[in-house]
Amino acid sequence: MTTVADRYAPPDSPASVGWTEARTVRLASAESPLRLESGGSIGPVDVEYETYGELSARRDNAVLVAHALSGDAHAAGWDRNADATGRLWRARRPGWWDEMIGPGKPIDTRRFFVVCANVLGSCYGTTGPASLDPASGRPYGLRFPMITVGDWVQLQARLVDRLGIGRLHAVVGGSLGGQQALEWALAFPERVARCVVLAAAPRLSSQGVAFNAVGRYAIMNDPHFAGGDYYGAAPPRTGLAAARMLAHITYLSEEGMSSKFGRRLRKEGSAPDFGFGAEFEVESYLNHQGRGFVERFDANSYLYITRAMDYYDAAVRWGDGDLSRGCARIRSSVLVASFSSDWLYTPGHCKDFALAMCRAGRTVTYVEAPSRYGHDAFLVEKDRVGDLLRHFLAGPLGEVRP
Amino acid sequence: MTTVADRYAPPDSPASVGWTEARTVRLASAESPLRLESGGSIGPVDVEYETYGELSARRDNAVLVAHALSGDAHAAGWDRNADATGRLWRARRPGWWDEMIGPGKPIDTRRFFVVCANVLGSCYGTTGPASLDPASGRPYGLRFPMITVGDWVQLQARLVDRLGIGRLHAVVGGSLGGQQALEWALAFPERVARCVVLAAAPRLSSQGVAFNAVGRYAIMNDPHFAGGDYYGAAPPRTGLAAARMLAHITYLSEEGMSSKFGRRLRKEGSAPDFGFGAEFEVESYLNHQGRGFVERFDANSYLYITRAMDYYDAAVRWGDGDLSRGCARIRSSVLVASFSSDWLYTPGHCKDFALAMCRAGRTVTYVEAPSRYGHDAFLVEKDRVGDLLRHFLAGPLGEVRP
Numbered sequence: 162m163t164t165v166a167d168r169y170a171p172p173d174s175p176a177s178v179g180w181t182e183a184r185t186v187r188l189a190s191a192e193s194p195l196r197l198e199s200g201g202s203i204g205p206v207d208v209e210y211e212t213y214g215e216l217s218a219r220r221d222n223a224v225l226v227a228h229a230l231s232g233d234a235h236a237a238g239w240d241r242n243a244d245a246t247g248r249l250w251r252a253r254r255p256g257w258w259d260e261m262i263g264p265g266k267p268i269d270t271r272r273f274f275v276v277c278a279n280v281l282g283s284c285y286g287t288t289g290p291a292s293l294d295p296a297s298g299r300p301y302g303l304r305f306p307m308i309t310v311g312d313w314v315q316l317q318a319r320l321v322d323r324l325g326i327g328r329l330h331a332v333v334g335g336s337l338g339g340q341q342a343l344e345w346a347l348a349f350p351e352r353v354a355r356c357v358v359l360a361a362a363p364r365l366s367s368q369g370v371a372f373n374a375v376g377r378y379a380i381m382n383d384p385h386f387a388g389g390d391y392y393g394a395a396p397p398r399t400g401l402a403a404a405r406m407l408a409h410i411t412y413l414s415e416e417g418m419s420s421k422f423g424r425r426l427r428k429e430g431s432a433p434d435f436g437f438g439a440e441f442e443v444e445s446y447l448n449h450q451g452r453g454f455v456e457r458f459d460a461n462s463y464l465y466i467t468r469a470m471d472y473y474d475a476a477v478r479w480g481d482g483d484l485s486r487g488c489a490r491i492r493s494s495v496l497v498a499s500f501s502s503d504w505l506y507t508p509g510h511c512k513d514f515a516l517a518m519c520r521a522g523r524t525v526t527y528v529e530a531p532s533r534y535g536h537d538a539f540l541v542e543k544d545r546v547g548d549l550l551r552h553f554l555a556g557p558l559g560e561v562r563p
Numbered sequence: 564m565t566t567v568a569d570r571y572a573p574p575d576s577p578a579s580v581g582w583t584e585a586r587t588v589r590l591a592s593a594e595s596p597l598r599l600e601s602g603g604s605i606g607p608v609d610v611e612y613e614t615y616g617e618l619s620a621r622r623d624n625a626v627l628v629a630h631a632l633s634g635d636a637h638a639a640g641w642d643r644n645a646d647a648t649g650r651l652w653r654a655r656r657p658g659w660w661d662e663m664i665g666p667g668k669p670i671d672t673r674r675f676f677v678v679c680a681n682v683l684g685s686c687y688g689t690t691g692p693a694s695l696d697p698a699s700g701r702p703y704g705l706r707f708p709m710i711t712v713g714d715w716v717q718l719q720a721r722l723v724d725r726l727g728i729g730r731l732h733a734v735v736g737g738s739l740g741g742q743q744a745l746e747w748a749l750a751f752p753e754r755v756a757r758c759v760v761l762a763a764a765p766r767l768s769s770q771g772v773a774f775n776a777v778g779r780y781a782i783m784n785d786p787h788f789a790g791g792d793y794y795g796a797a798p799p800r801t802g803l804a805a806a807r808m809l810a811h812i813t814y815l816s817e818e819g820m821s822s823k824f825g826r827r828l829r830k831e832g833s834a835p836d837f838g839f840g841a842e843f844e845v846e847s848y849l850n851h852q853g854r855g856f857v858e859r860f861d862a863n864s865y866l867y868i869t870r871a872m873d874y875y876d877a878a879v880r881w882g883d884g885d886l887s888r889g890c891a892r893i894r895s896s897v898l899v900a901s902f903s904s905d906w907l908y909t910p911g912h913c914k915d916f917a918l919a920m921c922r923a924g925r926t927v928t929y930v931e932a933p934s935r936y937g938h939d940a941f942l943v944e945k946d947r948v949g950d951l952l953r954h955f956l957a958g959p960l961g962e963v964r965p
């Protein structure tokens with residue numbers, strides 16, 4: 162049997178960044194709010210972030226890691242305050258990309274200073290819909306302003322400023338994190354030497370927008386949703402669980418699900434129950450995913466973050482609809498990696514991005530990795546992703562490799 | 564602008580079967596109930612069906628058409644009683660496969676006697692969860708027994724018996740209807756000369772089971788569901804709408820959605836609203852699909868029929884897990900047609916079925932039709948499907964073509 166300790170380096174292992182403690186920094190105030198792409202503004206804004214490794218004297222070894230939809234700032238190591246903060250799942254496993262970040266790991270903390278910040282609108286320490294609205298003293302709920310990938314990157318740039326870092330050795334992310342990495346290369350061309358976009362395209366497909374819409378429909382029509390003002394009462398658990406179950410299917414692949422669950426019944430070797438309970442293993446797995454998620458995620462944050470995912474369109478934002486024109490701004494060396502069975506951000510869409518980079522005469526490496534793990538491959542295919550990262554992050558600090 | 568009359572033959576057109584009237588026949592009684600695959604039984608069972616064309620004196624020209632999940636017995640023509648029965652949508656358009664069935668059409672009613680029956684458990688005239696349970700005098704709700712594709716076919720065989728038909732010239736169906744066609748060829752090898760399986764495989768994939776599970780989760784957790792006893796009160800509309808919206812995405816393809824909706828906003832040429840309303844065209848379309856469906860479908864029927872879809876596995880049912888062994892029973896000539904962008908019953912899975920037929924030494928024709936319409940292609944690609952049907956149904960009546 163595999164235990165957590167077999168799979169992950171424990172806090173006292175030389176391969177782990179060890180115990181971690183998140184920090185919080187105020188990056189916008191009521192007097193000097195953050196202006197948002199939607200036209201509104203917000204302040205105060207507090208951002209929770211973690212760092213691993215040491216910033217070099219020349220401040221040229223920083224790697225910013227951007228998290229995906231349900232991620233947080235705790236990318237590596239073991240959260241010392243998991244119990245105290247009620248984030249109990251963090252006591253059971255290390256940060257979400259622990260296999261990539263640490264001493265000797267692909268994002269090697271002996272060489273790099275790694276920064277990961279929780280995005281605006283999330284529910285893991287950075288200001289979000291559950292935060293108190295200074296205007297009313299009550300949680301924002303749906304009065305929280307709409308936030309975008311562009312806003313996240315602007316806010317991350319403030320954090321990087323605050324840390325005294327001018328230029329990043331690299332920005333790295335998968336999925337919605339990959340879109341943040343791309344947005345960094347577009348919004349701050351001179352501040353990013355390397356940009357790694359894993360399992361992400363410059364925009365979500367029509368089908369992806371549709372799936373997000375159904376998830377939000379389920380949440381917003383849960384009677385406990387109460388127009389977003391459910392704080393202090395029962396949250397819209399079944400709506401959020403339905404949204405997560407649905408989304409979870411899109412993170413896997415048909416091939417992967419067939420291989421992992423097939424059509425196996427939970428009661429091995431027996432006849433079906435002919436009922437509506439979780440009869441197939443895959444049903445039980447999905448229920449488990451839904452139940453686990455509602456324990457750790459805020460439904461309003463889910464609404465805002467999926468909406469940011471819908472809206473992001475690098476071509477519209479930076480090229481007036483022409484992706485190549487947008488890409489012409491980029492000065493970073495870009496790595497785009499797609500996964501063969503990813504149908505959320507398909508290899509075809511990722512490749513179109515790489516081709517736009519080529520047309521714009523920019524430096525891009527495109528890899529389509531074979532994988533049966535679908536969109537989740539960027540988290541699951543640790544050897545392959547690790548190799549890609551290790552090689553792409555090599556080379557002189559801060560400079561684009563030749 | 565295209566009008567209904569442009570698109571469909573009106574009732575008085577020579578290409579239409581004209582005005583139709585459904586009939587209802589009692590095929591099982593309380594004293595002599597229908598025994599079910601799940602082990603239970605049910606009686607009475609009334610079946611609503613329609614017929615088009617004339618049964619020949621030799622009773623050898625019958626074609627049975629099996630409908631899919633949300634279909635009904637009204638496959639062609641214009642329902643004379645649409646208003647009287649409250650099935651108002653039938654007043655606006657002809658039967659669901661009107662383009663295939665009629666005088667001179669691919670399933671030519673000048674030659675064939677076409678039969679289409681509503682399945683057990685549905686909400687369109689055949690006994691289902693909304694019917695009165697004789698044990699209590701109240702609607703069955705979730706006390707309705709679990710029903711299967713096998714049960715549907717047994718019941719259809721009773722109807723065919725009642726109509727005095729021994730052997731069918733063909734059984735034809737798409738999606739869940741295609742599984743019924745296959746089940747006919749397996750359960751009654753001597754009674755089916757030709758079997759047409761469109762956009763269907765001998766079993767649903769793990770991913771398909773997962774999508775169905777999420778849809779049912781949404782319905783059963785809608786507070787109006789009330790354990791299935793919502794008749795006479797508000798039905799679980801939002802749960803059913805969510806299930807339908809989700810399922811609808813699986814009936815289209817990424818390619819088709821990109822081509823039809825892309826990422827277009829509803830308000831042409833303007834900036835986004837940055838809100839949670841239906842901002843993208845695809846969201847508005849999905850909402851429309853969800854709203855329309857809850858007006859015409861019963862949530863309990865949705866639960867039962869999707870569960871039948873989950874359970875069906877021709878290999879387990881007829882070959883002890885070995886599909887070729889099951890196929891060896893078949894005496895029909897089988898046409899299997901898949902559609903390139905169908906990801907619910909993929910070309911790969913349809914082809915596996917055709918290969919199993921080959922391994923069993925049975926007669927099979929396999930066609931993978933190029934289409935961007937996904938699973939819906941069997942309803943949308945009328946020219947291609949029409950050509951396939953026309954040719955496959957040709958040849959001496961009742962006999963398998965050489």
